[in-house]
Amino acid sequence: MTEQIGQKIIEKIKEAHIKPKPRWEFLLKNYVVWAIFAIAIFIGSLATGVMIFMIKHAEWENHPLEEGFFQQVLINLPFFWLIILIIFIVIAFYNLKHTKKGYKYNPLFIVLASIIISIIIGSIFYATGGGEKLEDTFFRRFPFYQNMMRPQGRLLINPEAGRIAGVVVEVNQEYITIKDFRGGLWKIVTTTDQFIVGQRVRVFGKMMQPKQFEADIMKPFFQHTRPSDNHCLNNQACPPLPMP
Amino acid sequence: MAENQGLGQKTDNELVKLTLKNQENFLYLVNRYEQKLLYFILRISNVSIEEAKDLLQEIFIKVYQNLNDFDPDLKFSSWIYRITRNHVISHYRKNKNKPTLLSSEINEETLNNLASEFDISQAIDQKILRQNITGVLNEIDDKYKEVIILKYFEEKNYQEISDIIKKPAGTVATYLNRGKKQFKEKFK
Numbered sequence: 425m426t427e428q429i430g431q432k433i434i435e436k437i438k439e440a441h442i443k444p445k446p447r448w449e450f451l452l453k454n455y456v457v458w459a460i461f462a463i464a465i466f467i468g469s470l471a472t473g474v475m476i477f478m479i480k481h482a483e484w485e486n487h488p489l490e491e492g493f494f495q496q497v498l499i500n501l502p503f504f505w506l507i508i509l510i511i512f513i514v515i516a517f518y519n520l521k522h523t524k525k526g527y528k529y530n531p532l533f534i535v536l537a538s539i540i541i542s543i544i545i546g547s548i549f550y551a552t553g554g555g556e557k558l559e560d561t562f563f564r565r566f567p568f569y570q571n572m573m574r575p576q577g578r579l580l581i582n583p584e585a586g587r588i589a590g591v592v593v594e595v596n597q598e599y600i601t602i603k604d605f606r607g608g609l610w611k612i613v614t615t616t617d618q619f620i621v622g623q624r625v626r627v628f629g630k631m632m633q634p635k636q637f638e639a640d641i642m643k644p645f646f647q648h649t650r651p652s653d654n655h656c657l658n659n660q661a662c663p664p665l666p667m668p
Numbered sequence: 669m670a671e672n673q674g675l676g677q678k679t680d681n682e683l684v685k686l687t688l689k690n691q692e693n694f695l696y697l698v699n700r701y702e703q704k705l706l707y708f709i710l711r712i713s714n715v716s717i718e719e720a721k722d723l724l725q726e727i728f729i730k731v732y733q734n735l736n737d738f739d740p741d742l743k744f745s746s747w748i749y750r751i752t753r754n755h756v757i758s759h760y761r762k763n764k765n766k767p768t769l770l771s772s773e774i775n776e777e778t779l780n781n782l783a784s785e786f787d788i789s790q791a792i793d794q795k796i797l798r799q800n801i802t803g804v805l806n807e808i809d810d811k812y813k814e815v816i817i818l819k820y821f822e823e824k825n826y827q828e829i830s831d832i833i834k835k836p837a838g839t840v841a842t843y844l845n846r847g848k849k850q851f852k853e854k855f856k
Contacts, residue, residue: 429721430698433728437691442729444688447736524739527834 457519464516465541470558471508472546477555478502481646499579504572505559513538556646564622577605577624577645583631589645592623600642602627610637680744684735691732698728701745704822705752711817713756727755746831749822753814753832781820785848804854812847815840 436442482500516538520526526534549555562569580589581604590604600619602610612627613636619625624645630638675696678686683700686693705727709720731751738747782801805813818824818832830837 429702429724430695433698433725433732434692434695436725436729437694437732442733444735445733445737450734450737528830528836530836530838
């Protein structure tokens with residue numbers, strides 16, 4: 425029986441001209457899997473860098489919100505980037521599992537290692553200012569991202585309580601016009617030249633008329649790293665926020 | 669003839685290299701694994717002996733086509749068992765047959781091993797014991813049964829099982845413990 429099967433197989437190989445697949449095919453497949461893993465980790469790291477920026481500069485300590493912690497989390501949690509991170513961790517996990525020796529690793533270890541690597545690279549990305557730039561680029565260039573950010577921005581708007589949040593749509597010598605995240609236009613009387621069209625801002629002050637706001641503080645939506653960059657009206661550095 | 673005998677004594681890895689140079693040398697690898705893999709196929713599937721032989725041919729062709737993918741860090745036997753296992757699984761997925769172990773697959777040595785490992789009294793008739801063990805093995809979850817077969821029938825160690833089923837060694841140990849537990853519960 426042994427000789428028969430062995431001989432049959434050899435004959436079949438010869439008759440059908442079967443050849444071993446070339447080594448480069450397997451190497452290429454393996455490199456592609458590793459490359460996708462590396463790209464997934466890299467994109468996850470960029471998302472982590474943006475998340476670090478958004479969370480760290482979300483102004484947790486100065487929020488004059490009468491709402492509780494849950495609403496603060498809803499306003500400030502970077503959902504979009506969190507979803508991006510999760511998607512790319514899953515892609516990285518799937519690809520590492522499909523490398524030649526990927527099965528040897530515990531799935532939990534792979535996920536934790538991917539998250540730790542993302543945090544390390546993401547922290548470097550954040551420290552170099554990349555997190556801020558990437559987030560801002562997404563907001564300016566991609567309407568879908570703007571639409572995603574709006575619901576969070578809307579939670580911040582409460583003119584009666586003295587705060588609005590939106591995007592600068594016009595900068596005039598005498599006033600700045602802001603379109604809040606609900607679509608309402610507000611005129612802020614000021615002579616400051618520190619804000620530019622397209623910039624997201626938070627404004628704290630008093631509502632004077634339905635479309636006019638007297639601002640005590642106007643600052644970028646996300647705090648800058650250096651306090652001196654957080655321009656308030658009349659080019660002064662921002663004072664501590666008044667408690668409601 | 670003397671040359672052929674020399675080839676028969678070569679290691680698996682050496683035979684892989686020689687096969688890549690000359691396909692005739694594949695015969696030595698086939699001869700070395702044919703019997704073992706045939707029994708393995710019969711143990712993890714419910715196919716007839718003829719069907720198992722057909723599967724075996726397909727498996728050896730697949731092995732030959734993928735020889736360049738063999739990683740020498742791995743034992744060749746683990747690699748060829750892995751290909752066999754995957755091929756059998758895809759075969760019974762295609763045919764939607766649940767693999768069933770046959771009592772005739774348990775020889776006396778394996779029976780004694782299983783009995784002592786699973787704390788089973790061997791005082792009863794061997795034939796009945798064999799049937800009982802087979803019946804219980806067919807009732808436990810496939811993933812646990814597969815690990816038990818590899819450990820006690822194919823006599824593979826944890827690392828080899830890990831390489832064959834492509835799961836971490838810790839998972840193999842867990843599967844084996846759970847398999848034993850299920851076996852003991854169902855055997856009562």
